[in-house]
Amino acid sequence: xxxxxxxxxxxxxxxxxxxxxxxxxxxxxxxxxxxxxxxxxxxxxxxxxxxxxxxxxxxxxxxxxxxxxxxxxxxxxxxxxxxxxxxxxxxxxxxxxxxxxxxxxxxxxxxxxxxxxxxxxxxxxxxxxxxxxxxxxxxxxxxxxxxxxxxxxxxxxxxxxxxxxxxxxxxxxxxxxxxxxxxxxxxxxxxxxxxxxxxxxxxxxxxxxxxxxxxx
Numbered sequence: 001x002x003x004x005x006x007x008x009x010x011x012x013x014x015x016x017x018x019x020x021x022x023x024x025x026x027x028x029x030x031x032x033x034x035x036x037x038x039x040x041x042x043x044x045x046x047x048x049x050x051x052x053x054x055x056x057x058x059x060x061x062x063x064x065x066x067x068x069x070x071x072x073x074x075x076x077x078x079x080x081x082x083x084x085x086x087x088x089x090x091x092x093x094x095x096x097x098x099x100x101x102x103x104x105x106x107x108x109x110x111x112x113x114x115x116x117x118x119x120x121x122x123x124x125x126x127x128x129x130x131x132x133x134x135x136x137x138x139x140x141x142x143x144x145x146x147x148x149x150x151x152x153x154x155x156x157x158x159x160x161x162x163x164x165x166x167x168x169x170x171x172x173x174x175x176x177x178x179x180x181x182x183x184x185x186x187x188x189x190x191x192x193x194x195x196x197x198x199x200x201x202x203x204x205x206x207x208x209x210x211x212x213x214x215x216x
Contacts (some may be wrong), residue, residue: 099128
């Protein structure tokens with residue numbers, strides 16, 4: 001039996017390749033509406049692309065490294081891309097360049113929506129978010145464990161997560177402050193201590209005419 005390992009014992013992964021549980025993207029596609037194909041430019045093992053396909057969406061999966069995903073569409077350096085491959089960009093980018101990654105995604109012509117995983121504890125210092133059309137912050141619960149790719153490739157089973165993560169979702173033309181919501185692994189679980197009405201699935205923000213690339 002594979003014994004769960006502590007997050008503190010993981011060696012740093014080259015290219016910051018950390019792997020989210022399947023439920024993170026599956027639940028995102030449950031609550032967010034995407035019109036048209038999605039492009040994951042940091043696809044890793046392809047979990048987000050797989051979830052998108054299961055949700056009935058067309059997925060394009062690229063990365064700077066080929067990690068063996070069966071539907072891999074080719075190697076590509078996302079930060080060097082000048083055109084988008086889909087109107088929606090969804091991914092789990094390297095956290096050390098998440099700001100550059102997000103702003104590049106937002107600035108690509110033809111992009112309607114961007115959703116990226118980000119460590120919640122880093123939000124206070126993420127000044128690069130200011131002035132961007134951030135629509136929603138989805139706090140993922142319970143804490144997802146995101147081990148380096150080599151841990152998953154070795155067949156090891158990580159234990160419970162020790163870091164909080166969220167989805168940051170930008171939509172074209174969003175005006176006003178972002179909404180803060182919880183994204184639960186089990187949408188039917190009762191997470192309240194009092195008798196409260198059941199949670200309601202969110203209404204999706206309309207996409208307005210203000211382009212991502214407009215001056216801030």
